Structures are given as C-alpha cells and as structure tokens.
Amino acid sequence: MTLMKKSGVFKLLWFVVMTITCLCGYGQPRNAKKISTDLFGIFFEDINYAADGGLYAELVQNRSFEYSPTERREWHPLSFWEYVNPGYSYGYVYVQTQDPLHSNNPTYVVIDVEHVGKEAGYTGLSGVGLKNQGFAGMVVKAGEQYNFSMFSRLLSNEPITLSITLQNPQGEILAENTLTISTSSWTKLDVPLIAKASHDTASLTVLATTKGKFALDVVSLFPKNTFKNRPNGLRPDLAQVIADLKPRFVRFPGGCLVHGDGLGNMYRWKQTVGPIEQRKEQRNLWGYHQTGGLGYFEYFQFCEDIGAKPVPVVPAAVSCQNSGGTWRIGGTGQKALPLDEMQEYIQEILDLIEWANGPATSKWGAVRAAAGHPEPFNLEYLAIGNEEKITPEFEQRFRMIYEAVKARHPEITLIGTSGPFHSGEDFDKGWQFANELKVPIVDEHYYTDPKWYLSNHYRYDAYDRSKGKVYLGEYASWGSKLYNAIAEAAYMIGLERNGDVVVMSSYAPLLGKMGFTQWNPDLIYFDNKNIYPTINYYVQQLFSTNAGDYYVPDVVALNRRDSVMVASCVYDSKTGDAIIKLANAGKENKKVKIDLSAFKNIQPVAARTVITGNEDDENKFDLPSKIAPVTDSYKVARKFDYEVPAMSFVLIRIKTKK
Incomplete structure (x- = not known):
C-alpha cells in the first residue's frame, strides 16, 4: 500500500472514530455519572376539577344528564340545567332511561312542547327548552367559533325546529343558529356558533321553537380553537402552560382516582376510549363527576403533542383503602377484585398495551386507529397501583398482574408502589415486596413540611443501586410561598445528584381550579379565563428545561x-x-x-x-x-x-x- 493510500485510509478511520465518539458524547466532563433523561415529568390527576371544567375544553356541564346524588346529595340528572319557556310558552321536561343512546350513557331528557307563545308585542325568541351555564359560566370570545352538537330523536310526528344560542346574563344573544330534528332514531346534529361579542359568564340555550316532543342527550359545546386543534380536545392556554414545562413524561389519569372509591369505581381504561357518547361516566373519588371525555386516547395524544412519554397507571385490582370517604389509617376500606375475575382483568391490561403499541390490524390497535391514530403510541412505561395499603390481597393481585405483563411484554418497564408516605409500615413492606419481585421502578409519594425537604435532600445518596430504581411520583412541600419553592429546588438538586437511582419525579397535584379545590397546594391554579402559575411552577420549569444526562x-x-x-x-x-x-x-x-x-x-x-x-x-x-x-x-x-x-x-x- 502506498503512503498516499495509507494516508487516505487513516483519514477515513479518523473520521469514523471521531464521528462515533461525537455520537457517543465526546467531550463529556471528567468523573461524570450517567443519570436518567426522564427525571422530570408531570403527574395529571382529575382532582380540583382538573379535567371536566378544566383542561378538557367541553363548556357544557352535565352534558349527558348523568349527574346523581351519589356524587353530591343535591345533584340530579338536571343539575346545572335550567328550564326556560320565553314568550309565555309552556311544556314539560323530564328524565328518561328507556331506549337510551347507549347502555354506557343511560340517562337522557325528553322535552314536550305544548305551546309556543306568540303574544302581541313580544319580539324575542319563544319556545321551550333548557339553558346550561357550564362550569361557573362559559367564556365566549368575539369572532371565535364554537361547535355545538347533540344527539336527538323525534318523538312526535312533525319535525321540530331548535334555536341554539349563546347568551349573556341579560339574555342578549352572543351567537345563534338553528337545527331541525326530523328522525325517530338517535341522530347526531351539529352546527357552528360564531360569537359576535365577548363575555366571561355566557350560557348555552337549546330552545324548541315549534310544537312537538323530542329526546336529547350529550349536549356539547366546544371551542373550535383547542390545543393543536384536536377534536374533543383541550383548553389551549391551559394545555400550553403545561407544555411549557417540557416534561419528559406524563403520569395519568391520577393517583387515588385510579383505584377508586370501591371496586365499582376503579378507573377502567376501556370505558374512556371510542366515541364520547359510548364512554361510561362515573363519580369522581374527589367528590364530583367525570365524563371520561378526557380519556385514554386524549391523554396519549396530549403526550405526543408535547413530546412527553405516556405513563398510564392501572389499578392493582384493589380499591382505595380510604374508600367510603374517610381516611382510614388501618386501610379497612380496601377491597380486592375476586380471584375468579383476575384473568379477565389481566387481559384488560394486556389489551391496553396492544391498544397503545399494536399494529392497526390488531383488535385493539384497530380501535386506536379508528380514533384517528393508526401509528402506535410507543408506550414504554406502565404503572401498577397507587399508594396501596400493602396487604396480602394487594400483594397477591399485584404479583399476578406483574408476572403476566412481564412475561407477555418484557419491553415494557413496570412501576410498582410503596404506599403514601416516605417511611413507615407500608413503605417498608412495599419496597420489600418490590425487591422480592425485582420490580424495576418503585413509586414513592410524600407530602410534608419544607423543612423536611431541606433536611432530607441527601435521602437517595444511601439507596442501594443494585435494587429497584425510584419514581418520586407525588411530592410537594405544603405551600406555594417562595420558601416552599426553594426547599423543593434544594430537594430536586438531590434528585439530580442521585439521578442514577431516581429515574423519574413529578410534583403533585398539577392543576387546581379556583373555587373548586379539594387539595392544596397545586402547581398551577386557574379559572375559566386566567392561569396563575405558582413560584413552584417556575422552579419545576427551570429544572425540566435545564436537565442533563450526566451529573x-x-x-x-x-x-x-x-x-x-x-x-x-x-x-x-x-x-x-x-x-x-x-x-x-x-x-x-x-x-x-x-x-x-x-x-x-x-x-x-x-x-x-x-x-x-x-x-x-x-x-x-x-x-x-x-x-x-x-x-x-x-x-x-x-x-x-x-x-x-x-x-x-x-x-x-x-x-x-x-
């Protein structure tokens, strides 16, 4: 080989070596320790009206007439709806359950219009119908479009004309359009409303202006402008302030919400996918109602839209130990799914992975594709359980789920749980059990005084690196003052220092609607119009937007x-x-x-x-x-x-x- 040829070969080799070196992180500092690239994420739970009335952009409250006294004693199917009969009209409104739109959505309303007033001198709209003021009023902006839809069926002979309006509290019309009900089977009708003026406390009126009888259900009003313009989407400003955190992952749909207030209230993912009229609504463990409109598809879509990894949490086949509405330290409220139902429940979890990652030709991948996402969501993490009391019943069911999912899907990283506190019986039992099963990541939760965070920021220095990694899934320092935020920053520095063993973390709760909070503090407060980031929010944002992969x-x-x-x-x-x-x-x-x-x-x-x-x-x-x-x-x-x-x-x- 000539010197020139050798020189060319050496140059080529040098180029290849330098390229590989750069791709592998050339220039890494001395003594650097590799740490998790998923260290800082967010945790979303439907608490404090975070979903319905919050991030979920639906403006109508109780759109499907499914509110009931089991949620609030004063609630019923017509809660937040007002009977209206302008122009001296009269008729009847009543609740019905026979031949519903869907078995998951059993309650609907019938309106029977007997007389439409046309008295001399009256120039306004006349008819019989219902008015909805949304979640403490609807914010309407001039020039923007709002998409109205409803399901209806004709129960009389002649077609019925409906006037659909947005009004201010004085009854002045902000937007209007009309619809006609002409079929005797359940049919979806929709029409756009363009606002000609703005108002912060508008209401929606559905008014029958001709005689007749009809049924209606799933009465919906969505701003056309949702986050990323997604149908059935999210409130854009609130979604954006979350996106601005640049989280590496999103844990959802909640903590205690997941295992529910009793076995019948467990969060079942299959009830939250598909058309909204087919989703099963239920009471929220935190004391209100959840439509399921912000369901698994919307959660996964949001994760994709903001570049975060989805981390769904499924129940560990036991209910919340605090079921019944009181804090039972002994965990006497925990109920376990019967063992003869476990194989079916395990299949439900396996179906979730197929729904998220399977091809569009698979059974559950086809359901995802039908919703508009033929490509897989690339699920990597799956959490089993949340803050459970570590009982023999929990351990038995967790083991069954864990071993089945691990055997079928070794590519999925499973996350266990160690109870609701940073120490104590459940914490010790949870870690002992997780280490016995070799669970790769264990979820820790704790809320405590800021002084504790300052005194314990070296907590993870002593953790055994040969055992399970840590996901600090819920934490906060009981306050939104600067002192709280700095204490949390000090603790997060400790998480970075131990980013080889602490692989994920998320402040909780994420959202709190002003006037509707069940838990404080929260990272982001909001009302129907405004967003109020806490100082804690800015600390979280600085860490997540300035993360590293080496300590x-x-x-x-x-x-x-x-x-x-x-x-x-x-x-x-x-x-x-x-x-x-x-x-x-x-x-x-x-x-x-x-x-x-x-x-x-x-x-x-x-x-x-x-x-x-x-x-x-x-x-x-x-x-x-x-x-x-x-x-x-x-x-x-x-x-x-x-x-x-x-x-x-x-x-x-x-x-x-x-």
Whole structure:
C-alpha cells in the first residue's frame, strides 16, 4: 500500500472514530455519572376539577344528564340545567332511561312542547327548552367559533325546529343558529356558533321553537380553537402552560382516582376510549363527576403533542383503602377484585398495551386507529397501583398482574408502589415486596413540611443501586410561598445528584381550579379565563428545561452539614452545556466556590436565571405575579466565586465547545 493510500485510509478511520465518539458524547466532563433523561415529568390527576371544567375544553356541564346524588346529595340528572319557556310558552321536561343512546350513557331528557307563545308585542325568541351555564359560566370570545352538537330523536310526528344560542346574563344573544330534528332514531346534529361579542359568564340555550316532543342527550359545546386543534380536545392556554414545562413524561389519569372509591369505581381504561357518547361516566373519588371525555386516547395524544412519554397507571385490582370517604389509617376500606375475575382483568391490561403499541390490524390497535391514530403510541412505561395499603390481597393481585405483563411484554418497564408516605409500615413492606419481585421502578409519594425537604435532600445518596430504581411520583412541600419553592429546588438538586437511582419525579397535584379545590397546594391554579402559575411552577420549569444526562460532582464546593445551601452540576451532552443549580433557603447570602476544571473549552459568557425574594412571597391569584425567573448574562471563568442571594434559586447555563 502506498503512503498516499495509507494516508487516505487513516483519514477515513479518523473520521469514523471521531464521528462515533461525537455520537457517543465526546467531550463529556471528567468523573461524570450517567443519570436518567426522564427525571422530570408531570403527574395529571382529575382532582380540583382538573379535567371536566378544566383542561378538557367541553363548556357544557352535565352534558349527558348523568349527574346523581351519589356524587353530591343535591345533584340530579338536571343539575346545572335550567328550564326556560320565553314568550309565555309552556311544556314539560323530564328524565328518561328507556331506549337510551347507549347502555354506557343511560340517562337522557325528553322535552314536550305544548305551546309556543306568540303574544302581541313580544319580539324575542319563544319556545321551550333548557339553558346550561357550564362550569361557573362559559367564556365566549368575539369572532371565535364554537361547535355545538347533540344527539336527538323525534318523538312526535312533525319535525321540530331548535334555536341554539349563546347568551349573556341579560339574555342578549352572543351567537345563534338553528337545527331541525326530523328522525325517530338517535341522530347526531351539529352546527357552528360564531360569537359576535365577548363575555366571561355566557350560557348555552337549546330552545324548541315549534310544537312537538323530542329526546336529547350529550349536549356539547366546544371551542373550535383547542390545543393543536384536536377534536374533543383541550383548553389551549391551559394545555400550553403545561407544555411549557417540557416534561419528559406524563403520569395519568391520577393517583387515588385510579383505584377508586370501591371496586365499582376503579378507573377502567376501556370505558374512556371510542366515541364520547359510548364512554361510561362515573363519580369522581374527589367528590364530583367525570365524563371520561378526557380519556385514554386524549391523554396519549396530549403526550405526543408535547413530546412527553405516556405513563398510564392501572389499578392493582384493589380499591382505595380510604374508600367510603374517610381516611382510614388501618386501610379497612380496601377491597380486592375476586380471584375468579383476575384473568379477565389481566387481559384488560394486556389489551391496553396492544391498544397503545399494536399494529392497526390488531383488535385493539384497530380501535386506536379508528380514533384517528393508526401509528402506535410507543408506550414504554406502565404503572401498577397507587399508594396501596400493602396487604396480602394487594400483594397477591399485584404479583399476578406483574408476572403476566412481564412475561407477555418484557419491553415494557413496570412501576410498582410503596404506599403514601416516605417511611413507615407500608413503605417498608412495599419496597420489600418490590425487591422480592425485582420490580424495576418503585413509586414513592410524600407530602410534608419544607423543612423536611431541606433536611432530607441527601435521602437517595444511601439507596442501594443494585435494587429497584425510584419514581418520586407525588411530592410537594405544603405551600406555594417562595420558601416552599426553594426547599423543593434544594430537594430536586438531590434528585439530580442521585439521578442514577431516581429515574423519574413529578410534583403533585398539577392543576387546581379556583373555587373548586379539594387539595392544596397545586402547581398551577386557574379559572375559566386566567392561569396563575405558582413560584413552584417556575422552579419545576427551570429544572425540566435545564436537565442533563450526566451529573458532574465537586463542581460547587459545599459543606454537607449546611442544610439550607444545596448545589448541583449536570451536563447536557446534546448541547455541550454545563448547568449549575444553586438553592439557598437561608436568610443570609452564601458564598460558594465553583470549579469548572472538569469541562473543556468553557465559554466566558453564560446565561443566568434567578428566582429570589422574601420567604413569604406568593403569587396571589388576585394580583399580577410578583415572583418569576429573571434571566441575564453572567461572566464565568474556570474557577470563580459566587455569592448566592438569601432565599433564592440560581441557575447558570454555561456553553462548552465539543
């Protein structure tokens, strides 16, 4: 071989070696430890009216007339509907269950119009019908389209004309259109409504303006403008503020909501897919109603739309130990699915995986495809159970589910549970049982005082790396003040430091509707018109948008005995950025020494983001946000000192050349 040929071969080899090296993370800092790339995600539960009346964009409340006293003693099938008969009209409205639209949707309403008033001098609409004010009013915006639909059937001989209007509280019409009912079988009718004026507390009226008798069900009003313009979609501004967190995953449909208030109230995924009129509505464990309109298809679609991995949670075949509405420390409320029903239930879980990942030609993949998603959703994770009391009945059923799914789908990473607390009997039993089965990830939950988070941010340093990994699925520090957010930031720094054993984490709960909260604090508060991110939200966002895939030790010199000053450094191999996080929950500034010697080619100008203020500062809902991140440029060197302000979280993102 000639020297020239050798030179060409060497150049080719060098190019291949360098390409492979770059793809594998060339330039990684010294002593870096690989950590989870799915560390920061979100947990969605239908609590605090997070779904119906919240993220789910449906504007009509009790659209299918399925409300009942089992949810609230004062509720009934006509709750949130008002009988209207303008123009001295009269007739009857009553509830019916014979020959329903679908067996999962058994209740509907019959309207019998006996007389439509046409008195002299009256110029408004006349007729008999129903008015719905939605969830504390409907927000209507001028110029926007709202899609009305309903199912109806004619119960008299002649066709009936309906006037569909949006009105303000004074009865002024904001949008209107008409429909005609002409068939005796259940038929879906729809019509657009274009708002000519805006209002925050509008209502929807369905008014029969001709005599006759008809049935109606699933009366729906959706803004045309949903998140990503999805049909049966999500409220766009609320979905976007969640998307802005850039979560790596979304756990859904809830925590205690999943195993339910009694076996009959367990969340069954098959009841939440398919056409909305065929989905089974039921009472919500948190004390209201869930339509199932935001169901498994919509959850998976949302995950795909925001680039997050879906993490569905299925019941472990036992109900919530707090069933019956009281907190039973002994877990006496837990009920177990009969063993002779377990094989059918296990198949239901296996069918879920086929629905999510199977080809469109498979039985359940075809159901997904029929909903508009022929391609698989690429499910990777599946959680079994939530905060269960670790009883023999739970262990037996969990084992049956776990072993069946593992055998059929070894590609799915299964997640177990260790009860509702950070320690105690259920925690110890849960981990012992999970380790016996070699469950790859175990879900931990705890809500406690911010001082606990500051005192325990080294918690996972001592975890055994040879056993199951940790998913910190629910946590919060009982408050939305700056002090709470900084304490949580300090704890999240501990999660990063232990990102080899803590592979996932999510603050909880995610959403809380103002005036309808069953649980506080929440990450994001909202009403029908506005969104109020907490300071905690901004901390979560800074971590999730500035995550790394390597942890770099000894970049910030710290005293481990100092519980109020915590720091970490991670490396993002995709961008080549070093990311330093500093949390000071103390009342005095703290000086730290930063050594970037582990990195090559440090760029002198970094991006710095700071959250700081007084410990009791809070983003009040009736005032503009007072505390939010502030970003500027900051000069760095290979070694430099930095003074961390009291009660602050500081993030410094430093560019390095590959």
